[in-house]
Amino acid sequence: MSLIVQKYGGSSVADAESIKRVAKRIVETRRRGADVVVVVSAMGDTTDELLDLAHEVVPGLPAHGRELDMLLTAGERISMALLAMAITSMGGEALSLTGSQAGMLTDATHGSARIVSVTPGRVRAALDEGRIVIVQGFAGFNKVTGDITTLGRGGSDTSAVALAAALGADVCEIYTDVDGVFTTDPRIVPRARKVDRITSEEMLELASAGAKVLHIRSVEYARRHGVTLHVRSSFTNQEGTIVYDPEKEGTMEEAQIVGVASDLGEAKITIVGVPDVPGTAARIFTIVAEAEANVDMIVQNVSAAATGRTDITFTLPKEDAARALAALEAAREEVGFEQVLHDDQIGKLALVGAGMRTNVGVSAKLFRALSDAGINLELISTSEIRISVVTSAAQLHDAVRVVHSAFGLDADTDAVVHAGTGR
Amino acid sequence: MSLIVQKYGGSSVADAESIKRVAKRIVETRRRGADVVVVVSAMGDTTDELLDLAHEVVPGLPAHGRELDMLLTAGERISMALLAMAITSMGGEALSLTGSQAGMLTDATHGSARIVSVTPGRVRAALDEGRIVIVQGFAGFNKVTGDITTLGRGGSDTSAVALAAALGADVCEIYTDVDGVFTTDPRIVPRARKVDRITSEEMLELASAGAKVLHIRSVEYARRHGVTLHVRSSFTNQEGTIVYDPEKEGTMEEAQIVGVASDLGEAKITIVGVPDVPGTAARIFTIVAEAEANVDMIVQNVSAAATGRTDITFTLPKEDAARALAALEAAREEVGFEQVLHDDQIGKLALVGAGMRTNVGVSAKLFRALSDAGINLELISTSEIRISVVTSAAQLHDAVRVVHSAFGLDADTDAVVHAGTGR
Numbered sequence: 001m002s003l004i005v006q007k008y009g010g011s012s013v014a015d016a017e018s019i020k021r022v023a024k025r026i027v028e029t030r031r032r033g034a035d036v037v038v039v040v041s042a043m044g045d046t047t048d049e050l051l052d053l054a055h056e057v058v059p060g061l062p063a064h065g066r067e068l069d070m071l072l073t074a075g076e077r078i079s080m081a082l083l084a085m086a087i088t089s090m091g092g093e094a095l096s097l098t099g100s101q102a103g104m105l106t107d108a109t110h111g112s113a114r115i116v117s118v119t120p121g122r123v124r125a126a127l128d129e130g131r132i133v134i135v136q137g138f139a140g141f142n143k144v145t146g147d148i149t150t151l152g153r154g155g156s157d158t159s160a161v162a163l164a165a166a167l168g169a170d171v172c173e174i175y176t177d178v179d180g181v182f183t184t185d186p187r188i189v190p191r192a193r194k195v196d197r198i199t200s201e202e203m204l205e206l207a208s209a210g211a212k213v214l215h216i217r218s219v220e221y222a223r224r225h226g227v228t229l230h231v232r233s234s235f236t237n238q239e240g241t242i243v244y245d246p247e248k249e250g251t252m253e254e255a256q257i258v259g260v261a262s263d264l265g266e267a268k269i270t271i272v273g274v275p276d277v278p279g280t281a282a283r284i285f286t287i288v289a290e291a292e293a294n295v296d297m298i299v300q301n302v303s304a305a306a307t308g309r310t311d312i313t314f315t316l317p318k319e320d321a322a323r324a325l326a327a328l329e330a331a332r333e334e335v336g337f338e339q340v341l342h343d344d345q346i347g348k349l350a351l352v353g354a355g356m357r358t359n360v361g362v363s364a365k366l367f368r369a370l371s372d373a374g375i376n377l378e379l380i381s382t383s384e385i386r387i388s389v390v391t392s393a394a395q396l397h398d399a400v401r402v403v404h405s406a407f408g409l410d411a412d413t414d415a416v417v418h419a420g421t422g423r
Numbered sequence: 424m425s426l427i428v429q430k431y432g433g434s435s436v437a438d439a440e441s442i443k444r445v446a447k448r449i450v451e452t453r454r455r456g457a458d459v460v461v462v463v464s465a466m467g468d469t470t471d472e473l474l475d476l477a478h479e480v481v482p483g484l485p486a487h488g489r490e491l492d493m494l495l496t497a498g499e500r501i502s503m504a505l506l507a508m509a510i511t512s513m514g515g516e517a518l519s520l521t522g523s524q525a526g527m528l529t530d531a532t533h534g535s536a537r538i539v540s541v542t543p544g545r546v547r548a549a550l551d552e553g554r555i556v557i558v559q560g561f562a563g564f565n566k567v568t569g570d571i572t573t574l575g576r577g578g579s580d581t582s583a584v585a586l587a588a589a590l591g592a593d594v595c596e597i598y599t600d601v602d603g604v605f606t607t608d609p610r611i612v613p614r615a616r617k618v619d620r621i622t623s624e625e626m627l628e629l630a631s632a633g634a635k636v637l638h639i640r641s642v643e644y645a646r647r648h649g650v651t652l653h654v655r656s657s658f659t660n661q662e663g664t665i666v667y668d669p670e671k672e673g674t675m676e677e678a679q680i681v682g683v684a685s686d687l688g689e690a691k692i693t694i695v696g697v698p699d700v701p702g703t704a705a706r707i708f709t710i711v712a713e714a715e716a717n718v719d720m721i722v723q724n725v726s727a728a729a730t731g732r733t734d735i736t737f738t739l740p741k742e743d744a745a746r747a748l749a750a751l752e753a754a755r756e757e758v759g760f761e762q763v764l765h766d767d768q769i770g771k772l773a774l775v776g777a778g779m780r781t782n783v784g785v786s787a788k789l790f791r792a793l794s795d796a797g798i799n800l801e802l803i804s805t806s807e808i809r810i811s812v813v814t815s816a817a818q819l820h821d822a823v824r825v826v827h828s829a830f831g832l833d834a835d836t837d838a839v840v841h842a843g844t845g846r
Contacts, residue, residue: 016479052502056439058512059506067511070519071504073496078473081494088490089481096493122569146524146545169555288476 004029004125005172007039007137008161012175012234013079022175022234023086026132030092035127037167039137039160040083042075050075062295064232065110069150073099076136076156083132094132099139099148104159106140106149113140113149113156115221118166122294135163150299161218165225171232172222174214180231180240181206181213183409184260188397191410195241200229202258202352203243205386209350210263219243236382246354256362257407262400263348264393266296266319268378269311269387271328273338280313283335284328291327293320297348297381297388309338313379315390319345346378347396350388351403363387368409369406375399426550427452430462430560430583435598435657436502437467445657446509447599449555452804453515458550460561460590462583463506467496473498473731488497492562492573494820496522498560499579504743506682507557517555520545526589527582529563530570536563536572538581538644541589558586562574577638584641588648595645596653597637602637603654603663604629606832607683611820618664618681623652625681625775628809630771633686642666669777679778679785680830685823687816689719690744691801693702693736694751697763704735706758707751716743718802720771720811732761736802736812737796741767769801770819773811774826786810798822 006026013019025114030036041047050071085175087094102159103119126133127264137156140149151158157174164172175324179194181203186192198206200223213231222229226248232240274280288295298314318326328340356362366387370377379390391399404410429449436442446489450742453459455784464470473494503519510517526542549556558580574581587595602617609615621629623646628786630639635653645652649671655663697703704723711718721737733785739747751763779785793800798821802813814822827833 016476019480053439053501053505054508057442057509067504067507067517067519070507070521071501073717074500077497077500078476081490081497082476084490085477086480094490096490098493098571148521311814410551 001036001274003035003167004171005037005039005160005164007156007170007174008234010041010044013040013083017081019086023083023090026087032090032130033127037123037133037135037163039156039163040076040079041137042162043079046075046264047072058065066147069110069148072150073139073148074140079327080134080136087132091134094134095126096134098136100141102135104140106142108142108145108148108149112152115140115162118162120163120166121345130420135273137356149375153423154418157215157218158221161221161227164227171228171230173232175215175232175234177233178213179233179238184400184404185262188199189404193409193411197242197244198258199246199354200243202354202385204353206259206261209261211261230324256359257351257353259352260400260403261350261352264396265318265340266346266348267344268313268390269324270311270317270341271337272311272341273309274312275336276308276310284312288324288326291323293324297379299379299381299382303370338384345393347391347393348388349391349396349403350386352386354385365406366421370399371401373402382389424456424458426458426590426592427596428460428462428583428587428592428764430579431598431657433464433467434600436463436506441504442509446506446513449510449678450513450515452514453555460546460556460558460586462558462586463499463502464560464579466502469498470495488611489570490622492533492571495573495661496571498561499561503557503559510555515555516553517557519557520547521559523564525558527563529565531568531572532566533572535575538563538585541585543586549822580638581644582643582651584644587650594651594653596655598655598657600656601636602656602661607823607827608685611685611823612827616832620665620667621681622669622777623666624776624808628775629684632811634684679782680774681746682775683823683826684773684775685819687739687819688740689764689769689771690741690765690767691736691738692747693734693764693814694732694760695764696732697757699731699733701716701759707735710750710754711747714746716747720802722804768816770814770816772814772819772822772826773809773813775809777808779808788829789826792825794824796821796825
């Protein structure tokens with residue numbers, strides 16, 4: 001018998017009606033002859049509402065990690081129990097299990113625990129009894145402290161993938177409120193196409209570059225454990241996007257380019273006049289890391305031999321910029337650089353595709369398309385299957401449209417007309 | 424060091440402000456040098472809201488006991504985590520524990536589990552580390568099934584008393600929104616007085632007879648395990664009512680009468696013309712029990728020798744009456760009685776006091792007072808420390824006022840004036 005793990009996000013179980021709709025889908029999946037394990041997030045805005053309550057009780061909300069985990073997991077507890085009731089009332093036999101009962105064992109890092117092992121003995125036993133098992137997303141358990149932990153925001157995706165890996169599931173279906181993974185953000189490019197298949201490596205690059213549909217950590221986990229994901233809408237019965245491991249499923253003929261991600265959430269910091277001596281870059285990024293700023297792209301210009309100095313530029317999330325700037329300014333004399341420049345009006349575009357490994361000329365084509373459209377590039381950085389560029393924030397959406405077209409990703413006109421008229 | 428168990432009901436932790444107020448009281452108790460364990464209910468109407476959600480998802484709400492327990496315990500989880508955060512933010516060191524973590528082991532009866540043992544090792548360890556321990560009320564854990572259970576409505580009182588017993592606490596303080604136990608319902612008799620001390624046996628009789636301030640089950644548990652209760656308001660610092668075990672604390676000079684309870688929630692059923700042969704009463708009450716009706720008072724008249732038949736009257740909660748009537752009607756031929764009469768316009772009054780054991784004439788005084796006021800009695804039933812009478816529903820409140828005065832329970836005039844003018 002095949003085994004399917006399904007994960008439903010908060011928007012799919014936002015109210016009683018949604019829970020009943022999802023329950024129906026689960027019962028139908030079971031009736032088609034598959035074993036079903038369901039991972040569920042908290043209903044709608046429950047997590048935010050609980051956080052608001054915590055802020056009211058403790059203004060500023062200092063680090064109450066353990067108690068915050070205790071609080072927030074109440075959200076998933078509510079949705080999982082309601083979903084189990086709904087399924088049972090429709091003739092299915094459901095059993096809800098907490099993260100602890102499902103064997104989601106983690107370290108003791110409250111708020112962002114890492115999974116150390118998954119021991120789903122009780123899940124397996126319930127499946128063997130013919131039951132549909134509903135597992136609390138987001139929640140884990142530390143055996144040493146005996147305490148409840150959480151996997152951090154978006155952690156339910158990771159819960160689902162980890163369970164799918166531990167149970168050897170055939171597929172892990174991630175239900176969301178969009179139809180799947182798109183070649184780019186349809187709000188920017190109306191002709192964006194749904195991607196039918198994408199490798200986990202490509203998905204990881206897209207997610208890292210700003211595509212929001214899947215949590216990076218869950219994609220990493222899926223890639224490491226060879227779990228096939230199916231990202232799809234809980235509002236339709238259409239196929240969504242398969243995220244697969246080419247080593248496991250065999251290499252298909254790969255598309256050259258799978259998609260264009262974009263991100264307006266980063267800022268750029270340039271450190272001017274850095275002494276070009278060994279160890280300086282390491283010192284700079286140690287300072288930035290100690291300020292708890294997450295660096296994304298890093299570019300160092302070739303040193304101007306005459307001056308013995310160079311410039312180092314990096315991007316980071318906008319909310320981390322102030323901390324990084326303060327830490328750098330404080331270390332100016334120690335490191336010996338001239339000045340720090342800051343720009344938060346930037347946009348990042350990433351072109352992703354496993355096919356670029358074997359296709360020369362992808363970057364040339366990208367730069368040509370952007371140049372023809374009069375778009376200036378401030379930074380360029382590449383990985384094996386990704387090219388990222390930074391533009392001004394104002395030009396980002398134009399850049400995405402131009403690149404999407406240049407690489408033949410636009411959908412055909414008919415599809416656009418249907419979507420555009422809302423039929 | 425003394426050890427105090429405090430229990431806060433839903434009205435004491437209804438919102439963020441209340442939680443902060445309660446946290447302050449807990450921190451002050453700790454600073455005065457006592458170890459403190461706190462049992463907390465769900466915030467305000469949370470339990471009812473969760474039940475409403477369940478009704479929306481599954482209209483009619485069939486027996487989903489396990490999932491309903493999973494759902495409802497989310498309420499206490501939220502309040503206990505918030506309370507722990509608030510205490511820690513005020514400089515206390517709090518740790519919240521679920522029913523399972525606190526060792527509240529129960530049988531597997533979902534929705535109304537019975538405590539089989541309390542193993543509060545983790546509570547004790549946290550106290551030894553100087554922490555204030557917040558324990559989830561209402562919730563238990565069954566070791567055999569590995570499932571979360573609940574103790575039923577009002578179960579948080581029982582959680583607190585059971586923990587106090589297991590930890591050998593000096594006192595179990597039950598915080599509520601009234602000042603303590605009153606000689607009668609102040610909404611009926613404005614001159615009702617707060618009782619300073621009452622034996623657990625008297626408290627049990629008052630609670631059984633309709634006084635709502637404490638859950639019967641928690642009083643039983645306290646009596647069986649010799650736990651001293653202190654029922655008091657979370658809105659003032661006044662002493663409330665001490666519920667004590669006279670065998671443990673030594674017999675004090677007991678008041679003759681401690682209070683008058685009343686109850687409009689019962690109905691009366693009379694079975695007319697019951698054959699006066701052995702085993703008939705047993706058969707009748709087996710039928711009633713199988714209809715899941717909870718019988719309260721039972722009175723059988725002396726048989727009229729000429730007819731060989733007798734009448735049996737009993738009272739039961741109004742909501743159980745229809746089930747009992749249907750079951751009895753169905754068994755009329757089998758049992759051989761003539762007819763069943765039903766009256767749901769009755770009121771029950773109970774006079775309670777350990778002193779009536781040694782005072783003759785209490786019942787005579789009671790009947791005289793009621794008779795002088797023109798109040799007709801439909802049923803009389805007595806226990807060692809209680810006399811219960813049934814009147815018409817319309818006359819009940821008059822009866823309570825008359826009896827309260829006749830036994831000298833009215834407060835002095837001054838107190839009444841202050842209360843009446845709202846100063």
